[in-house]
Amino acid sequence: DAKTTQPTSMDCAEGRAANLPCNHSTISGNEYVYWYRQIHSQGPQYIIHGLKNNETNEMASLIITEDRKSSTLILPHATLRDTAVYYCIVRANNDMRFGAGTRLTVKP
Amino acid sequence: DAGVTQSPTHLIKTRGQQVTLRCSPKSGHDTVSWYQQALGQGPQFIFQYYEEEERQRGNFPDRFSGHQFPNYSSELNVNALLLGDSALYLCASSWGLVAGYNEQFFGPGTRLTVL
Numbered sequence: 001d002a003k004t005t006q007p008t009s010m011d012c013a014e015g016r017a018a019n020l021p022c023n024h025s026t027i028s029g030n031e032y033v034y035w036y037r038q039i040h041s042q043g044p045q046y047i048i049h050g051l052k053n054n055e056t057n058e059m060a061s062l063i064i065t066e067d068r069k070s071s072t073l074i075l076p077h078a079t080l081r082d083t084a085v086y087y088c089i090v091r092a093n094n095d096m097r098f099g100a101g102t103r104l105t106v107k108p
Numbered sequence: 109d110a111g112v113t114q115s116p117t118h119l120i121k122t123r124g125q126q127v128t129l130r131c132s133p134k135s136g137h138d139t140v141s142w143y144q145q146a147l148g149q150g151p152q153f154i155f156q157y158y159e160e161e162e163r164q165r166g167n168f169p170d171r172f173s174g175h176q177f178p179n180y181s182s183e184l185n186v187n188a189l190l191l192g193d194s195a196l197y198l199c200a201s202s203w204g205l206v207a208g209y210n211e212q213f214f215g216p217g218t219r220l221t222v223l
Contacts, residue, residue, distance in 0.1 A: 034211070043112070043198050043214030044151065087150060095164050096141075096200075096212065098150030 003027065004088045009103040012082075018075040020102050022088030025069045031092045033064060035073045037084040038101070044087065047073065078106045110135060112201050112215035120221045121189050129184040129218045133201030140182040141212060142174060143198040151198055157182050158204075186220075194222045 005023040012018040024033065032051050036044040048055055048062045050071075055062045061074040075082055087101040113132045121127050133140050139158045143151035153166035157176035176182045180201075186193055196219050200212040 036214075041196075041217075041219075043200075043216050046211040046213065049211060085150075093164070095153050095156065095166070096151075097153065098143075100150055 003090050003097065004099050006088050006099060006102045011105050011107055012078045014080060014106055014108050015077055018078040018082065018104060020073040020086050020104065021070065023070045024090045027068050027090050028092065031090045033062065033071050034089040034091060035062065036087045036089065038087065039084045080106050080108065082106050112199055112213050114199050114215040114218050116218060118219045120223065122223050123189055123191060125189050126185065126187045127189060127220060129197050130181065131199030131215060132181045134213045137201035137203050138180050139202045139204060140176060140180065141200045142184045143200065145196040145198060189222045191222050194220060
């Protein structure tokens with residue numbers, strides 16, 4: 001079973017920051033937090049991952065709380081093409097357990 | 109640099125038949141994982157291959173089997189197809205079996221419909 005809890009859906013205005021929360025209260029010390037997204041009928045796309053520290057790349061930022069029990073994915077300037085299902089996953093090996101994810105809709 | 113490729117794109121089978129799906133990993137990757145994604149759900153892990161051996165397996169029956177070839181490509185076989193096997197089958201590749209800090213790259217998937 002997935003070890004994460006995410007809201008079912010969220011809306012965001014185009015050009016604004018999208019903040020997607022994820023709870024992973026049972027995360028173990030060696031488990032990483034990964035974010036993927038899936039645009040309709042395509043394979044999941046890797047976004048970002050982290051262990052303890054906050055991370056940033058060209059796509060997004062990942063903020064992990066100090067106790068590591070929750071995290072937030074931030075898309076700084078959402079565009080219509082960011083509309084997708086976003087999955088938060090905790091993993092310690094190559095076995096990734098996906099939950100239902102958050103369906104993000106970016107609106108004009 | 110080609111990413112993960114899968115074939116065929118779509119497939120229609122009838123109950124009781126057998127199916128083989130194929131996956132070529134991203135260049136430089138040696139580990140292949142397979143996932144099943146039913147409509148409206150997240151992907152579910154089937155199994156993973158490394159060095160031509162099944163290394164991990166999810167909660168799937170023995171009807172689901174696989175193979176990895178020396179060139180790291182992989183096949184997923186499903187026997188005695190059931191209606192419930194209709195899904196998008198995703199292949200993901202990565203490098204090595206080292207603990208979870210290496211991202212998996214997914215292919216576009218094969219859409220299997222069982223009638």
